[in-house]
Amino acid sequence: MVRLALAMLVRDRSRWYGLVIALAFTAFILTQQPGTLLGVIARTTAMIDAMRDVDVWVMDPHVRYVDDLQPLPDGALHRVRGVAGVAWASPYFKGSARVRLADGRVETSELYAFDGATLVGAPTAIVTGTRAALRRPDAVLVDRLGAARLGAGVDGSARALVPGDVVELNDARAQIVGVVEAPPAFQSLPRLYTTWDRIRRFVPAERRMLSFVLVRVARGQDPAIVARAIEARTGLRARTAADFAGDTRRYFVRSSGVLLTFYVITAVAVGIGLFIAAQTFQNFVIENLRHYGALAAMGADQATMRRMVVAQAVVAGAHGTGLGVGGAALTTLASAGTETASRIEPWQVGATTVAMLVVCASVAAISLRRVRRLEPAAVFRS
C-alpha cells in the first residue's frame, strides 16, 4: 500500500510539484540563508584566518575585535619579543586612509602595513605585479575589488587600477605596484597595503602606529600558554588566533544590527516556507480524505494509513530537501570569490535535513489527525 500511496502522491502532478517546490524552497532558505550569514560572519575574521603563520595576536587591553583599533606604543613590539616562547614578533598596522582619485573624487579605504623584511601579514595571492616592488619608496599594493573601484576615474575611463598607476593616499603620492587577492572583509572598502617602514609617509599625523603585534610561538610551545605569558609580562592583551577570531565573531553577532536583521529575515523566510509546505501537504491529504475513507471502509487499518501518510511526507520531504540543499550548494558555488560569497558547512546540511524531517513529521502528524478521525461510513454519504 505504501507504493500505491507514493503513486497517489507523485502522479498528482500539479500538487506534487507544488509540494516539492514549497519544501525545496524551505530547505533552500534553511541552508542558504545561514550560509550567507556564515559567509558574512566569516568575512569578519577572514584577515585573522588568512594569516596562518600567526599564532598569537597582541593588542591594546581594550581591543575587543579585529576592527577595534587602539594603537600600541612602539615599544610593545620589543617587549613582546622578549617573552619566552616567542619565535618572532612582527608589527602590523591597520587603519583608514583617504584616496583621491584621478577624477578628483575621494574614496575612504583601508590601509595595512606589515613588516617589509618578513612580509608577515602581507597578502599572498598576487594577481598582477610583485611584492618585491614594494621596496620602491611610494609603493602600495591594492586588492582586486579595490582596484576596480578606485580605478573608476583613471584616464577618464572605467578601467581598474593596474601596476604603474598613481593615486593620492592621504595627500601623499602612492604608486600601485601590484594587485592582490585579499581575504574578504566585513566592510567592502578598497584595501591598500604597504610596508611598516613606509607607513609614516602615508599616515603622518598619528603618533602611535602599531595596531597589533603578530606573534609566532617557538616550536613545541602552546600558543595559549605563550599568550598568557605575554599578557603577564607586558600588560597587553594577547589572544591566540582562534580565540581572537572567536572574539571577533561574537562581537559582530552580538552588536551588529545587520546580523540581527539577517536573523529575522531568515526566520521569517523559513516560517513562510514551512507554512507553505505544511499547507500544501495538508491540502493534499484533505483532497485525498475521501479516498482514505474508502480505504478505511474496505478494511485499511490505522497503521496502514499511517504508513501511507508518513511515506508520502518522507518522500516529499526527501525530494524537497535534496533540491533545496542542492540549489543552495549551487548558489554558494556561483557566489564563490564574490563580495557576497556564502558558505555551506556539512553540519548545515545535517541541520537542514533534521529540520525538514521535523517539518515533515509535524505535517504528517497534523494530517494523520484528520485521517484518524475519519469515519469509514462517511464514504457512503459522498
Add this chain to the structure above:
Amino acid sequence: MQPSMSDAPAVALHGVTRAFGEGATRVQALRGVDLTLPAGELAMLVGPSGCGKTTLIQVIAAVLDADAGTCRVFGEDVTAMTRDARTTFRRHTIGFCFQQFQLVPTLDARENTAIPLLLQGVSRRDAFARADAELDALGLGDRLRNRPGELSGGQQQRVAIARALVHAPRLLVCDEPTSALDHATGIATIELLRARALHPGRAVLVVTHDARILSYADRVCAMDDGRVVSVATPSVATAAVTLTS
C-alpha cells in the same frame, strides 16, 4: 443455539436502531429493524430518500455502530466487535461498490482493483495478477493501465465492481450502483453483478432507487421511516413500486 457459519443467513438483523444528532436535531434513522437475508441471493433495499437505507447497509457492512439490536453477517455479530475487529472483518468478508465509484483518480484500473488484496497482505505481483484476471473477466482487459479519468462511466463502474469482487468477499454491498449510469449500462451492470458475484454461500445487497433493476433481485426489501416494511419477490415489489410511482 447459534447457527454455524456455513449455514448461517448472510444477514440477520434483530431490533437494530440508530439515531444521529442530539436534542432537537436528533434523527432516528433506524427504528428497530428486523431482517433476514439468506446466502446465495441478491437482495435489493428500496425506499424513499431518508428512509434509512444507507444507514442500514452501513450497519450491515460494519462501518457504523448500531445503537441497539444485533447484526449478524454470516453468523458473526458485527455489533459486538471492536473497531479493529470490524476493520479486519470488512477486509476479508465485505466487498464495497460505492455510489460514486470512489476510484482513486491517480491510480490505474489494475491498481484500484488490487487495493483489497494489498490490504490483505497479498504480494503486489499476485494482487496485480488477480486484478488483471478480474478486470479481464469484466471486459476491461485492454484497460488495465488506464486511470479512471480515461474511462467511461460504465467502465469506471466495472472497475469498481472488479475491486469489490477481486478478493471474493462473502457479502457484496452496493450503494446505488446504477444511479450514475444510463439505462443500458445500468442493466448491464446489474447483470454483471448477478453473474460474477452470486455464488452459493455468498450474497449481494444492493441499495437502489432504480425500479428498472428490481427484476434482477431475488428479494426486494422495502423500507420506510427507519423500518423494513416488506420483503417481497421482485414481481410483487416492481408492481408496488410502479403503482407508487
